Amino acid sequence: MIIVLATSFVALSVATALMLVYEISYYRNFLLADATTQADLLARMNIPALQFDDPQAAATNLDLLNSRPSIRTAAIYSPNGSLFATFPRVDTATFPPLGPPGVQIQGRTLRMFQPIVKNDELLGAVYLESSYDLADRIRDYVLLLGGVMLGGMLVAGFVAVWLAGSVTRPVTAITEVAHAVIKRRDFTLRAARTTEDEVGVLVEAFNTMLGEVDERASALEASNNALQLETTERREAEAALRVADQRKDEFLATLAHELRNPLAPMVNAISLLQATNTDTSIAREAQGIIGRQLKQMVRLVDDLLDISRITSGKLTVRGQTVELAPIVKDAADTARPLYDARKQTLEIELPSQPIYVRADAVRLAQVFANLLNNAAKFSEHGARVTLSARVVGPALRVEVRDGGIGISAHVLPRIFEMFAQGDGSLERHQSGLGIGLALAKRLVELQEGTLTASSAGTGEGSVFTVTLPLVAALASERVEEPPSPQQLRPRHRILLVDDNVDFATTLAMLLERLGHEVRVAHDAQQALASTDAVVPEFAFLDLGLPGMNGFELARELRAKPNTARTVLIALSGWGQARDRERSREAGFALHLVKPIELGGIEAALGALAQQR
Amino acid sequence: MSAFRVALRRLLGLALGGLVAVSVSPVDAQQRPYSAAEVKAAFLYRFGTYVEWPQPAAASDPIRIAVLGAPNVAMQLATYLPGRSIQGRPVQVRPIERIDDVGDAEVLFIGEDRSSTLTELIAALGKRPTLVVTDAVDGLKHGAMVNFQIVDQRVRFEISLRKAQDAGLMLSSVLLSAAIRVETSSCSRDCHGPLAPPQFALFWPFEPLEA
Numbered sequence: 124m125i126i127v128l129a130t131s132f133v134a135l136s137v138a139t140a141l142m143l144v145y146e147i148s149y150y151r152n153f154l155l156a157d158a159t160t161q162a163d164l165l166a167r168m169n170i171p172a173l174q175f176d177d178p179q180a181a182a183t184n185l186d187l188l189n190s191r192p193s194i195r196t197a198a199i200y201s202p203n204g205s206l207f208a209t210f211p212r213v214d215t216a217t218f219p220p221l222g223p224p225g226v227q228i229q230g231r232t233l234r235m236f237q238p239i240v241k242n243d244e245l246l247g248a249v250y251l252e253s254s255y256d257l258a259d260r261i262r263d264y265v266l267l268l269g270g271v272m273l274g275g276m277l278v279a280g281f282v283a284v285w286l287a288g289s290v291t292r293p294v295t296a297i298t299e300v301a302h303a304v305i306k307r308r309d310f311t312l313r314a315a316r317t318t319e320d321e322v323g324v325l326v327e328a329f330n331t332m333l334g335e336v337d338e339r340a341s342a343l344e345a346s347n348n349a350l351q352l353e354t355t356e357r358r359e360a361e362a363a364l365r366v367a368d369q370r371k372d373e374f375l376a377t378l379a380h381e382l383r384n385p386l387a388p389m390v391n392a393i394s395l396l397q398a399t400n401t402d403t404s405i406a407r408e409a410q411g412i413i414g415r416q417l418k419q420m421v422r423l424v425d426d427l428l429d430i431s432r433i434t435s436g437k438l439t440v441r442g443q444t445v446e447l448a449p450i451v452k453d454a455a456d457t458a459r460p461l462y463d464a465r466k467q468t469l470e471i472e473l474p475s476q477p478i479y480v481r482a483d484a485v486r487l488a489q490v491f492a493n494l495l496n497n498a499a500k501f502s503e504h505g506a507r508v509t510l511s512a513r514v515v516g517p518a519l520r521v522e523v524r525d526g527g528i529g530i531s532a533h534v535l536p537r538i539f540e541m542f543a544q545g546d547g548s549l550e551r552h553q554s555g556l557g558i559g560l561a562l563a564k565r566l567v568e569l570q571e572g573t574l575t576a577s578s579a580g581t582g583e584g585s586v587f588t589v590t591l592p593l594v595a596a597l598a599s600e601r602v603e604e605p606p607s608p609q610q611l612r613p614r615h616r617i618l619l620v621d622d623n624v625d626f627a628t629t630l631a632m633l634l635e636r637l638g639h640e641v642r643v644a645h646d647a648q649q650a651l652a653s654t655d656a657v658v659p660e661f662a663f664l665d666l667g668l669p670g671m672n673g674f675e676l677a678r679e680l681r682a683k684p685n686t687a688r689t690v691l692i693a694l695s696g697w698g699q700a701r702d703r704e705r706s707r708e709a710g711f712a713l714h715l716v717k718p719i720e721l722g723g724i725e726a727a728l729g730a731l732a733q734q735r
Numbered sequence: 736m737s738a739f740r741v742a743l744r745r746l747l748g749l750a751l752g753g754l755v756a757v758s759v760s761p762v763d764a765q766q767r768p769y770s771a772a773e774v775k776a777a778f779l780y781r782f783g784t785y786v787e788w789p790q791p792a793a794a795s796d797p798i799r800i801a802v803l804g805a806p807n808v809a810m811q812l813a814t815y816l817p818g819r820s821i822q823g824r825p826v827q828v829r830p831i832e833r834i835d836d837v838g839d840a841e842v843l844f845i846g847e848d849r850s851s852t853l854t855e856l857i858a859a860l861g862k863r864p865t866l867v868v869t870d871a872v873d874g875l876k877h878g879a880m881v882n883f884q885i886v887d888q889r890v891r892f893e894i895s896l897r898k899a900q901d902a903g904l905m906l907s908s909v910l911l912s913a914a915i916r917v918e919t920s921s922c923s924r925d926c927h928g929p930l931a932p933p934q935f936a937l938f939w940p941f942e943p944l945e946a
Contacts, residue, residue, distance in 0.1 A: 175913040176774060176889060240821070242784055434830045 127350040131279035132272075134637045137266040145212040150260050155226060156234065158253055161194065165249045167198050173239060181208035198250040199239075207247055208529045221248055228674075232256050236601040284409035293322045297329050310337030374558075381423055385416035391415075398621065410447075415460060427716070429489075430558050433565045437699055440483035440569045444594045447512060447519065452492030455510075461499045462508075464477070470496065472511040478517050479594040482570045487591075492573070494523040494561045494587050499587075502527035514593065521589040530578035530585050538576050567591070614638045615728060618659035619692065620676065622669055633721050639728075647671035651679060659687045661728065663715075665694045666706065681710045690731050694719060775870070775883060776888045778810035779844055782866060782881060783821040785907035786899075788841055791862050797825040798841045803856070805846025805870070806830060834859045844868045844881070853877040865905045868892075875918055880904070884915065891915045 146382060165184065172181040178349060181199045188210050190277065217236070226235040232257040239246045293314070300314040310333055310639040316326045325668040391407035395401050401409070407526050426505075432438035451471060462469050480487075491510070498508040502525045512521045530538055539560050567574040567589055578585040614702060621627040624647050631641040641658060644650035646668055666673035680686040690713075691707040698716035706714045712734075714729055781800055798821045802809035812828040819826055829840060834856045837843055843854060844866050850871035857867055857878035867880045874882025880899045884891050893916040899906050911917050 171909045171913040175778060175892070177891075177913055180913065243820075244819070 126280055128276060128283065131276055132654075135272045135275050140270060143264060147261060147262050147441070151257055154253075154255060154257065157193075158233055158235055158251055159237075160233055160516070161188075161191065161253075162249045162251050165199075166237050166239040166249070166507050167196065169208075169249070169363065170241045170246060172237060173199070173201070178208045182212055184208075184212075185210035186212075193256075194251060194253040196250075196252045196679075200248045200250060202245050202247055207550050210280060216249060221250075224248070228255055231258065239340055289318060289320070290322055293317055293326055297326060297688045300329075300333075304333065310334075310340060319545065378427075382420065385420050388412050389416045426558055428718075429566075430562055433562065433569075436570065437697075438565075439698070440486050441565070442483065442570065443482045444479050445482055445484045445487070447480055447521075448473055450482075450484050450488045451491060451510065451512070451521075453484075453488040454495060456501065457488070457492040458495035458690060459577055461496055465499055465502075466505045467499050467502060469499075470507060470509045474508065474513060478512065478514065478519055480591045481594050482572075482591060486566050487570065490566050490589065491523075493559045494589070497559055497587070498527065498585075500524040515590075519591045519592055519593050522593070523587045523589075524584065525586075526584040529581050529583040530576065531581045535576065535578060541576070550606045569648050584681075588681070614640065615660045615732065616640045616642075616657060617728075618644065618645070618650060618653060618662040618689075620644045620663065620668065620673075621665040622646060622667075623665070630719075630724070636725070637725070647676040647679070651683070654683065654689075655682070659689050661690050661692060661731065662686070663692045663694055663724070666693055666697075674706070676713060677706075677709045692727060692731070741844045770811075771885075771890055772805075772807040772811045773815075775805075775808050775844075776815050778866060778883075778890065779808070779812065779842060780815060780819060780821070780826060782868065782910065783826065783842055785864055786841075786906075786911035787905035789903040795821050795825075797827045798822075799827050799838075800828050800842040800844065800852070801831050801837050801865075802828045803831050803834065803846060804849035805835075805855065807845060808844060811879065816830075837863075837865065839863065842863060842866045842868065846870055850874075853879070860878035862902060865903075866899070866904055881914075886915060892920070 165188075168184045169181045172178070172184065174205070178199075185197055185199070185208055188197055194210075195205050198218045199207040199209075200221045201207045205550045206218060209216065209218065222236050224236045224238050226233065231254055233251075233253050237249040237251070239248060251401050293316075293594050297314045300312050304310060304312050313330045313333065316323050316330075377401065389412065392412040395409040396406055429438060440722060450526075451473065455469060455471060458469065476678070487696060495508065502508060506526055509524045511524070512519060512523065519644045533701075560574075562572045570591065572589060572591040575588050575590075576585060577588070619627055619631055619634070619641055620643075621630075625646060627643045627645065631643045642659065643651045644653055650664075664673045664676055668676065670678070673695075677691050677693075680689060680691065691711045692715060693709075694710040694712045694715055694717060695706065696701060696717050698714070703714045712731060715727060742752065759933070767811060773833070779800055782802070798813060800816075800936045804810065809828055813860040816826045816828055829836075831837065841864075845853065845867070847870045849856060850869070853869060853871055853874065857869075860867065867878070869879035869884070870883045871876065871877065871879070875893060875895045875898070878898060880895050880902070882893050882895075883892060892908065892914055894914040896906060896911070897918055897919040
């Protein structure tokens, strides 16, 4: 406001001063020129009157000055100084004596003499007296300019007020909003847009900027949170990895221990068997020791393989309707030696009527055996373990209860974790690998059941509960009976191809003891050569043969006329659907997954012989 | 140009200064009027400055003023003319005794004492381009172009434009405006000069202008 007014005032003052100076100069010159012109005109006009001595004509000429009110008096002088004619004609006016030519300014009066000359002859002179109103003129002008200036200042003031309304107010509003945003950290605040002009655009831009800042701030916060979360997760993952690493080390130590443990009695037993003078009862005892220890090792390795399959997602279970009782019996039989060794009692309580569940019989038996073994291991000698089953709602609940060392509260949540161990106070050799419970839980879950553990505390014993879905309609489903090993065994010509010489040789010996005619080959060439002499009915082919692999060998056998009808069975470490598909395409009738036991081969032979 | 102007101013200033020095007061100046002969001599010279003669003459040829029967005027002219010129030509005065001595003088002044034979004298001139100035009561009627008259004790003059035009002379309007009366060829009635009231005075809403 003040700036506007001051600027206007200075500008107007400068303009006024310049105009005043110019006006004074101009008006002064104008007055002089006017007087001079007037005198000149009068001089020329009165030449004839003077030449021919006609004061009347001169007076008439001077009368024309009536139209010039600024000229007060005028006169024509004769050369000898006498008055020739005057204006006004009346003698009220007084005239000065003839003076030298030129202009004289006295106060507000301008006086001038102008000689009248014609043909170099001095005829007389003109005298003019006019008002020299320069001061009045200046005064008027100053008044006028002052008025203009005042008006200009007023207009400028109004303009300033108006500008303050349309510019300063929105800008002040923006400033207030900016302060509020800074103070309250609230980016949703907006300045009100009141006009459509540039200031309005400014407000709009400011609001847009606020929105942008808001978005950026939110995005930054979100990413910050995400980063924090990620960091936390990574820390946890790192900690978990460290724990897992530690457990792996412990596991490896335990594994070595567990694998080493059965070897000592086995070596002793073999030494006894090798001694020539060992009597029959001792030899039988030694064989029993070897068989038991070996079985424990096989179980250990089987568990490891299962865990490996589970963690790599390769373990599959078959959901079939099976009866519970035989499975429990199977598991009890498996665990029996341990109970006998520790003089513990295993009580089994089953409902009187048969119970059917949807499960994989072998895997379910494995789970129960595992739980029973566990219970025996963590109970005192001579203790009692109970396995009870009952139907609860739509589910079967199987509980394995022991009065053993129990599980402390802080271990309980981690009891099913891989490689989890109880307290270090436990005897190491009885703690096992720490994979049994984890494997059992996964197997149960694969069969759509649950496995939970509970314990009142250390020394209070523990309860493991398996819950499985019951099969609703029992009558309509055919219960699959596990194949009986005591079936009729026909004799077959068998070709067994595996580069593992020990495996192939021992399996061949077992098959031969069952009455089959077995030929063994360790690579494809041997296998093809042997078929020239004897054409096999069945050929067991290891897929991972050196040189020509099992698939290629299968194609060769299919191509040879004499072996075209031979039934091919694949032996593989891989049992995924994709692997099975691939072997079927290669011409195999069956795909067996290692480890392969005699029973599996017998069953396959029985099934395929019927198909032939 | 400016140097000339400055020089002229100085000259005029000196002249006026001289005038002021001579004429002590206007009252004194009025009590010492010019004589009629002085005025007439000056008038004769000034008439010449407002006349155009038909044959252009060389700049060196003098303009001759013949004076018949007015020796005092001739004498005044003789003192007045030296140093003066008309249209760049020198001016001479020639007192003559007989009309035949006029020759081809540009201006002829016939004095008052020859007024009785004025008609004959002018007739003798014929149509020659000479400005004939008389000093008689009815000078114009006798054939003069300019005639002096005394009005209110001042020397005035009247002009016959017709006669001047007949002789092939061109008179300036300035000269006409100074005359008390101008006879023109188209003026069938009594003319009173250029300042005469308009003929349509019937419709003139104001007072007639003063002549």
